[in-house]
Amino acid sequence: MKRPNIAVLGATGVVGREILKVIEETKLPYNEIKLLSSAKSAGTEVEFMGKTLIVEEAKPESFVGVNIVLASAGASTSKALAPEIVKRGCVLIDNSSAFRMDENVPLVIAGVNDEDLKKHKGIVANPNCSTSQLMLVLKPLHQHAIMKRVIVSTYQSVSGAGIDAINELTENTRAVLNNEKFENKVFKKTIAFNVIPQIDVFCKNGYTKEEMKVTNETRKILHLEEDFPISCTAARVPVYRGHSEAVTIEFSQYMSAEMVRTILKNAYGVVVIDNPEKFEYPTACDSAGTNPVYVGRIREDLAFKNGISLWCVADNLLIGAALNTVRIAQRIASMGLY
Amino acid sequence: MKRPNIAVLGATGVVGREILKVIEETKLPYNEIKLLSSAKSAGTEVEFMGKTLIVEEAKPESFVGVNIVLASAGASTSKALAPEIVKRGCVLIDNSSAFRMDENVPLVIAGVNDEDLKKHKGIVANPNCSTSQLMLVLKPLHQHAIMKRVIVSTYQSVSGAGIDAINELTENTRAVLNNEKFENKVFKKTIAFNVIPQIDVFCKNGYTKEEMKVTNETRKILHLEEDFPISCTAARVPVYRGHSEAVTIEFSQYMSAEMVRTILKNAYGVVVIDNPEKFEYPTACDSAGTNPVYVGRIREDLAFKNGISLWCVADNLLIGAALNTVRIAQRIASMGLY
Numbered sequence: 295m296k297r298p299n300i301a302v303l304g305a306t307g308v309v310g311r312e313i314l315k316v317i318e319e320t321k322l323p324y325n326e327i328k329l330l331s332s333a334k335s336a337g338t339e340v341e342f343m344g345k346t347l348i349v350e351e352a353k354p355e356s357f358v359g360v361n362i363v364l365a366s367a368g369a370s371t372s373k374a375l376a377p378e379i380v381k382r383g384c385v386l387i388d389n390s391s392a393f394r395m396d397e398n399v400p401l402v403i404a405g406v407n408d409e410d411l412k413k414h415k416g417i418v419a420n421p422n423c424s425t426s427q428l429m430l431v432l433k434p435l436h437q438h439a440i441m442k443r444v445i446v447s448t449y450q451s452v453s454g455a456g457i458d459a460i461n462e463l464t465e466n467t468r469a470v471l472n473n474e475k476f477e478n479k480v481f482k483k484t485i486a487f488n489v490i491p492q493i494d495v496f497c498k499n500g501y502t503k504e505e506m507k508v509t510n511e512t513r514k515i516l517h518l519e520e521d522f523p524i525s526c527t528a529a530r531v532p533v534y535r536g537h538s539e540a541v542t543i544e545f546s547q548y549m550s551a552e553m554v555r556t557i558l559k560n561a562y563g564v565v566v567i568d569n570p571e572k573f574e575y576p577t578a579c580d581s582a583g584t585n586p587v588y589v590g591r592i593r594e595d596l597a598f599k600n601g602i603s604l605w606c607v608a609d610n611l612l613i614g615a616a617l618n619t620v621r622i623a624q625r626i627a628s629m630g631l632y
Numbered sequence: 633m634k635r636p637n638i639a640v641l642g643a644t645g646v647v648g649r650e651i652l653k654v655i656e657e658t659k660l661p662y663n664e665i666k667l668l669s670s671a672k673s674a675g676t677e678v679e680f681m682g683k684t685l686i687v688e689e690a691k692p693e694s695f696v697g698v699n700i701v702l703a704s705a706g707a708s709t710s711k712a713l714a715p716e717i718v719k720r721g722c723v724l725i726d727n728s729s730a731f732r733m734d735e736n737v738p739l740v741i742a743g744v745n746d747e748d749l750k751k752h753k754g755i756v757a758n759p760n761c762s763t764s765q766l767m768l769v770l771k772p773l774h775q776h777a778i779m780k781r782v783i784v785s786t787y788q789s790v791s792g793a794g795i796d797a798i799n800e801l802t803e804n805t806r807a808v809l810n811n812e813k814f815e816n817k818v819f820k821k822t823i824a825f826n827v828i829p830q831i832d833v834f835c836k837n838g839y840t841k842e843e844m845k846v847t848n849e850t851r852k853i854l855h856l857e858e859d860f861p862i863s864c865t866a867a868r869v870p871v872y873r874g875h876s877e878a879v880t881i882e883f884s885q886y887m888s889a890e891m892v893r894t895i896l897k898n899a900y901g902v903v904v905i906d907n908p909e910k911f912e913y914p915t916a917c918d919s920a921g922t923n924p925v926y927v928g929r930i931r932e933d934l935a936f937k938n939g940i941s942l943w944c945v946a947d948n949l950l951i952g953a954a955l956n957t958v959r960i961a962q963r964i965a966s967m968g969l970y
Contacts, residue, residue: 443935447785447878449827449867463825468809471802482911487801489787489869489876489916491929491943496908500889500931509934525935527878527943529787531827532870538827540785540865551838570834573820578827591829593838596847597781597863605829605865 297325298627301360301384303375304367305329305349306338308457309389312616313364314342322620323627330356332371354378361632364619365389380416385632387418387622389615391503394419394511401514403429404621405562410515411622411631418622421515422507423614424448424528424537427587429515430613431606434561435543435554436516439600443544444524446508450493451533451578454610455480463532481530490530504528536578537610544598551592554602558589563613568592576607584609585617635663636965639698639722641713642705643667643687644676646795647727650954651702652680660958661965668694670709692716699970702957703727718754723970725756725960727953729841732757732849739852741767742959743900748853749960749969756960759853760845761952762786762866762875765925767853768951769944772899773881773892774854780938781882782862784846788831789871789916792948793818801870819868828868842866874916875948882936889930892940896927901951906930914945922947923955 336351366389400410466486469476493504576588595601674689704727738748804824807814832841914926933939
């Protein structure tokens with residue numbers, strides 16, 4: 295099979311750089327690669343596979359001859375470039391929120407709903423980071439015992455908000471420790487030694503967009519009813535990398551903690567670390583830079599007859615963004631969908 | 633009415649020092665005051681009401697002539713000294729977990745279940761910090777519309793774990809920023825830039841003791857059924873002071889977000905900060921050093937027909953410990969229960 299020509303759009307961003315690392319690590323088969331960015335970052339030199347590549351400004355004609363575009367350039371860039379990309383016969387795998395809820399665009403977590411890729415019309419959307427890790431956990435459980443209800447509280451790291459957010463955590467933390475003054479710029483409230491119960495803007499129903507992404511994207515990816523009962527509270531914590539989630543699931547039938555443990559031990563992309571008496575459970579720091587979704591603290595929930603609570607941790611830049619993008623590219627290539 | 637003689641047991645600890653501050657600020661009426669501690673801390677000089685008091689070692693005879701003991705000295709000290717305290721006719725208000733679930737001991741949040749104080753037999757227990765703030769929120773709502781189910785995820789600061797925990801957060805955060813090596817001592821996992829899904833030891837059912845405290849203490853304080861559906865995930869976050877909680881409540885009847893807002897605006901000890909479009913919602917840092925329980929992010933929950941989700945924040949050392957202890961002492965004095 296002919297290997298695809300690929301392009302990485304947003305190659306200089308936090309996620310773009312992770313995409314390049316994952317392409318290298320997973321040995322994604324490709325013929326030619328092209329790195330693209332905004333005019334501002336064009337000209338940046340990037341080390342890749344032992345070579346120095348120069349990032350080019352993304353223009354409509356940049357996509358001529360490209361088969362698959364792995365994009366993480368923000369919703370407005372994606373919206374502007376998507377028609378140009380699709381017109382030139384490329385498949386766009388988009389990390390932004392621009393097309394996720396578009397009914398003509400499959401929203402895919404590799405290993406969860408690969409079949410949906412077959413319905414693509416030029417664009418495939420990559421889910422929001424907090425949704426992504428949850429899907430690899432919920433899918434195998436839902437296959438075993440139909441879910442009736444899901445309640446999620448997130449503990450999200452700052453890296454999802456970009457390099458300025460990472461720097462703000464460092465600088466403001468240092469200022470607090472040194473008893474110096476500091477300003478909040480990226481975050482509306484102080485992130486150093488604090489928890490901010492807001493990620494993204496607010497919707498009319500009182501939820502943030504981030505919270506509604508978890509609700510709506512989960513319904514779409516798992517092919518649940520449009521009003522499937524799922525709610526989320528999304529909070530930002532002073533952590534660099536790795537999202538943690540406290541998840542409570544009501545099932546339609548009894549599920550023991552041991553059954554859930556067994557199902558998840560055999561699930562794609564999931565690693566169970568659940569030996570609490572030895573202090574073995576996953577934390578954000580452990581997940582940073584690694585591919586699996588980790589699950590621990592699996593227990594029968596005390597608020598539901600058939601409920602399970604668990605703690606789910608993953609690297610938000612990898613399974614929550616770059617890794618899933620590359621995995622989708624692999625599947626699009628191997629399924630001949632470009 | 634004769635003012636009581638009071639003693640503060642554990643006067644040199646993190647909570648003990650807060651108790652002294654609160655006594656001063658709230659002008660708790662007392663006749664004489666005595667500061668007590670372990671042998672190790674005895675002799676410490678403490679500034680109080682413009683005077684220097686010397687902390688004495690707590691011995692059984694220390695309690696002769698004392699009417700009310702405000703104690704925060706840990707469960708084993710409380711267990712050892714309680715019989716001596718009660719024998720000498722004092723009322724012990726205990727911050728530890730030693731007597732909370734004892735059926736002969738009222739477990740009280742001032743303003744929530746003051747009537748239970750009348751049943752005391754010498755000991756009154758102060759609830760766990762993560763329970764305390766929740767009670768001031770749930771009680772007025774439950775009075776309006778019977779609760780059917782509660783799910784809580786906590787984001788707890790390190791100060792509840794004492795001065796060594798506070799120092800460990802500072803030192804290890806500094807080490808991470810400076811790229812230096814560090815050790816975890818108080819915490820089993822790194823607390824700097826991380827989230828630890830364990831507070832206290834594990835129970836057989838997979839919950840931590842901290843989580844079971846929220847479940848069992850809530851049932852006791854609000855006089856709910858023994859198996860009332862309430863579950864908790866308790867996590868430690870790198871925050872110095874102030875616990876945050878994501879709370880989802882299912883009610884037996886419809887409650888609009890606006891109804892909940894109105895009820896809580898009129899509730900004892902609660903301040904509603906809920907204007908998300910102006911980024912107005914409570915965070916841990918805002919709560920530090922202040923008395924109210926703050927509630928924001930009030931919204932109709934998407935996982936329940938009659939559900940509400942909200943974000944609840946309070947200073948864990950105050951309403952979660954010292955403030956409630958002093959408020960109980962005030963009530964015991966004013967109700968003539970000593």
